[in-house]
Amino acid sequence: MTSLQKPPGPAELQAERQRATFPVRQMTYYLDGGEKQTKLKERIMLQFERDPVWQVSDQHDLTLQEIRERSMAKVRRAAYHVANEPMHVFKQRMELISVLDPGTWTRIGVHYGLFFGALRGGATPEQFSYWAQKGAVTLNGMVGCFAMTELGHGSNVSGLETTATYDETSDEFVIHTPSLTATKWWIGGAAQTATHSVVFAQLYVKGKCYGVKNFVVPLRDPETFELKPGIVIGDIGAKMGRHGTDNGYIQFTHVRIPRSYMLMKHTKVNRNGDVKEPPLQQLTYGALIQGRVAMVVDSGAIAKKALTIAIRYAAIRRQFGLKAGEPETKILDYVIHQYRLMPLLAQAFAMHFTGIEVSRMYEELMDSMETLQPGDKELNDVLEKLKEMHGTSAGLKAFSTWSTLNIIDQCRQACGGHGYSAYTGLASLYSDFAVHCTWEGDNTILTLQGGRYLISCYREAKAGKSQAGGVAYLNNLDKLLNKRCSAKSAEEVSTLEVVEEAFWLVAAQVVKKAGEDFEAGVKRGLREDESYEECSQARLFATKIHSLGYLFHRFKGAIQRSPAELQPILNKLCRLYGLYAIAENSGPFLQYGYFTPLQVDWIRATVTSLCKDVRNDAISLTDSFNYSDFMLNSPLGRADGTAYEAYFGMVQKAHKAGAVPAYFQKEIYPLLHRKLEADDVLELDEEDE
Numbered sequence: 001m002t003s004l005q006k007p008p009g010p011a012e013l014q015a016e017r018q019r020a021t022f023p024v025r026q027m028t029y030y031l032d033g034g035e036k037q038t039k040l041k042e043r044i045m046l047q048f049e050r051d052p053v054w055q056v057s058d059q060h061d062l063t064l065q066e067i068r069e070r071s072m073a074k075v076r077r078a079a080y081h082v083a084n085e086p087m088h089v090f091k092q093r094m095e096l097i098s099v100l101d102p103g104t105w106t107r108i109g110v111h112y113g114l115f116f117g118a119l120r121g122g123a124t125p126e127q128f129s130y131w132a133q134k135g136a137v138t139l140n141g142m143v144g145c146f147a148m149t150e151l152g153h154g155s156n157v158s159g160l161e162t163t164a165t166y167d168e169t170s171d172e173f174v175i176h177t178p179s180l181t182a183t184k185w186w187i188g189g190a191a192q193t194a195t196h197s198v199v200f201a202q203l204y205v206k207g208k209c210y211g212v213k214n215f216v217v218p219l220r221d222p223e224t225f226e227l228k229p230g231i232v233i234g235d236i237g238a239k240m241g242r243h244g245t246d247n248g249y250i251q252f253t254h255v256r257i258p259r260s261y262m263l264m265k266h267t268k269v270n271r272n273g274d275v276k277e278p279p280l281q282q283l284t285y286g287a288l289i290q291g292r293v294a295m296v297v298d299s300g301a302i303a304k305k306a307l308t309i310a311i312r313y314a315a316i317r318r319q320f321g322l323k324a325g326e327p328e329t330k331i332l333d334y335v336i337h338q339y340r341l342m343p344l345l346a347q348a349f350a351m352h353f354t355g356i357e358v359s360r361m362y363e364e365l366m367d368s369m370e371t372l373q374p375g376d377k378e379l380n381d382v383l384e385k386l387k388e389m390h391g392t393s394a395g396l397k398a399f400s401t402w403s404t405l406n407i408i409d410q411c412r413q414a415c416g417g418h419g420y421s422a423y424t425g426l427a428s429l430y431s432d433f434a435v436h437c438t439w440e441g442d443n444t445i446l447t448l449q450g451g452r453y454l455i456s457c458y459r460e461a462k463a464g465k466s467q468a469g470g471v472a473y474l475n476n477l478d479k480l481l482n483k484r485c486s487a488k489s490a491e492e493v494s495t496l497e498v499v500e501e502a503f504w505l506v507a508a509q510v511v512k513k514a515g516e517d518f519e520a521g522v523k524r525g526l527r528e529d530e531s532y533e534e535c536s537q538a539r540l541f542a543t544k545i546h547s548l549g550y551l552f553h554r555f556k557g558a559i560q561r562s563p564a565e566l567q568p569i570l571n572k573l574c575r576l577y578g579l580y581a582i583a584e585n586s587g588p589f590l591q592y593g594y595f596t597p598l599q600v601d602w603i604r605a606t607v608t609s610l611c612k613d614v615r616n617d618a619i620s621l622t623d624s625f626n627y628s629d630f631m632l633n634s635p636l637g638r639a640d641g642t643a644y645e646a647y648f649g650m651v652q653k654a655h656k657a658g659a660v661p662a663y664f665q666k667e668i669y670p671l672l673h674r675k676l677e678a679d680d681v682l683e684l685d686e687e688d689e
């Protein structure tokens with residue numbers, strides 16, 4: 001008996017690892033924020049791996065109800081952890097859950113991110129401690145959901161139709177769904193999990209509408225799980241991904257809640273029906289930003305997962321041979337395969353570092369807002385930062401999630417046919433991730449918001465008000481816009497400094513163009529909102545270039561802070577990210593004359609040579625992301641290179657070879673053994689033979 005030849009894999013990855021030009025473990029520490037953080041992540045990953053509750057390897061063959069039951073068991077585990085570990089550990093756990101099981105992450109997230117986030121952002125301290133005692137922190141007694149979107153409205157929150165009418169006689173609000181389109185729709189956790197909801201509804205007091213406010217509405221009895229009187233909830237059923245989360249619809253028919261269930265940190269309604277609006281309306285933006293920042297972080301994390309799978313597979317997959325008699329070529333060695341994956345690897349680093357930076361900025365901002373009062377001397381400074389964070393996070397959320405969705409699909413295609421198998425993990429990664437482009441603000445709408453912010457910064461700068469932070473390039477426009485790249489070679493054109501200046505100048509130009517289009521519309525007699533609408537395309541484009549540049553600048557900053565031994569590889573990756581972004585969007589860089597066509601040629605050539613260079617470190621870079629095999633849950637991404645064995649084993653385990661299908665007797669046998677009518681029998685035409 002001859003023994004089977006071993007499939008390629010382990011030796012390939014081992015050889016790749018020997019090519020590393022940087023200390024991989026140091027890179028992991030730097031990416032994670034230190035050795036301690038890496039150890040924490042490893043501890044949590046091991047806990048997942050050993051705990052049967054987190055088992056994921058068979059998830060592709062489960063029914064919807066089985067997935068939901070499993071995800072509920074994981075929610076229970078998460079509730080245990082939230083009550084028993086420090087918040088920073090739980091946050092880390094949640095980031096990893098998002099990589100391991102996005103559907104469950106969402107099911108936990110609708111409570112802790114959305115419901116609890118709404119309490120934190122909208123409840124008075126007394127209200128907050130009331131809901132905390134009811135179980136909002138530990139899930140002991142209540143699970144929350146977040147009912148903003150309706151069948152007829154999502155993005156346009158001010159157009160929501162659900163009403164909350166104050167009844168002075170009983171000191172209650174009456175929550176009501178006045179039409180079919182007012183039905184709350186897409187509400188995560190509503191279908192099977194939630195006992196309470198934060199409901200967005202138009203506040204009516206004494207016949208006057210005060211706009212949309214938030215109300216906590218009990219939905220189900222936590223003992224019996226029966227719906228409360230006046231509430232109808234249904235399951236909205238099958239969807240593209242995130243199957244672990246139960247999305248539902250809710251209708252309210254004159255449901256009464258105590259007045260104190262309106263979240264009154266900002267707008268207040270007293271017993272007599274007097275309404276007090278908040279002096280600083282902008283402070284309510286804070287809650288919106290949190291979700292966007294989380295999406296930027298998640299974009300980096302998921303991109304790293306997809307790239308680990310595709311790049312490890314590319315290092316063991318061989319297809320065609322360039323030289324007769326020699327082994328076939330690794331697909332990672334094809335120039336075009338390098339061009340398909342290496343810039344995306346660089347982009348993942350850019351998103352990772354940007355995620356860290358914007359999270360830090362967000363936390364700082366929230367801390368300073370916590371204690372802010374009208375009249376404080378830091379007020380203006382904080383409001384400026386809030387404005388910047390709001391505008392910048394809108395564009396970053398949109399372009400990071402779009403980029404990662406593209407990265408996942410490119411990785412899937414880079415794995416050929418096997419990328420299409422559910423077992424290799426990229427298909428569900430795509431369908432789970434896609435919704436990031438829609439929720440927490442539809443991406444297109446966010447880019448338009450970002451563009452509005454950039455136009456207002458441009459107009460302020462033009463009027464002489466100095467701009468800080470990520471839009472500081474709008475100061476001294478006269479000087480900046482005259483700059484031209486003086487590089488005389490491919491080497492000179494591809495430094496971090498040239499790329500940095502190119503992004504400043506071109507971002508300034510496209511923002512200026514959007515601002516001028518807007519002003520021209522106003523001059524023509526359009527109202528401001530009409531003029532913003534007219535220049536939508538220019539707004540979107542300005543946000544795109546600003547966001548791409550912002551990612552580059554954050555990446556460059558991260559190199560400066562990194563240990564010396566990591567700087568050469570990070571420098572290459574950062575240049576690759578920046579130059580690739582310029583090459584792919586070369587129009588405005590040529591149009592505004594910063595680069596000449598010859599310089600763009602040099603940039604393209606440099607991108608190709610950087611791809612080749614980074615390729616040598618590609619496996620080590622994916623190793624530095626430090627996802628365990630369990631977290632990747634993809635045989636193609638196995639760290640030891642046993643992709644073929646693992647893939648075959650997974651398929652074999654899930655499907656018994658040679659099994660007769662259960663519907664054989666019902667459908668196949670009658671087909672094969674039916675009696676043919678004389679007319680159905682085809683005669684071979686002898687003459688045609």
Ligand SMILES: Cc1cc2nc3c(=O)[nH]c(=O)nc-3n(C[C@H](O)[C@H](O)[C@H](O)COP(=O)(O)OP(=O)(O)OC[C@H]3O[C@@H](n4cnc5c(N)ncnc54)[C@H](O)[C@@H]3O)c2cc1C
Nearest residue numbers: 146147148149153154155186187188435438439440442444
């Ligand atoms: C899986 C999933 C889970 C969700 N979970 C929740 C939840 O728990 N709670 C909740 O409240 N909501 C939830 N949502 C709803 C989600 O937040 C909304 O679907 C999202 O905000 C988009 O709103 P919309 O569906 O109304 O889209 P629309 O606003 O109707 O957008 C439709 C299209 O029109 C475009 N468009 C709209 N307005 C403009 C404009 N002014 N200019 C240019 N283009 C425009 C958009 O770009 C988009 O392409 C969930 C959605 C999904 C898919």
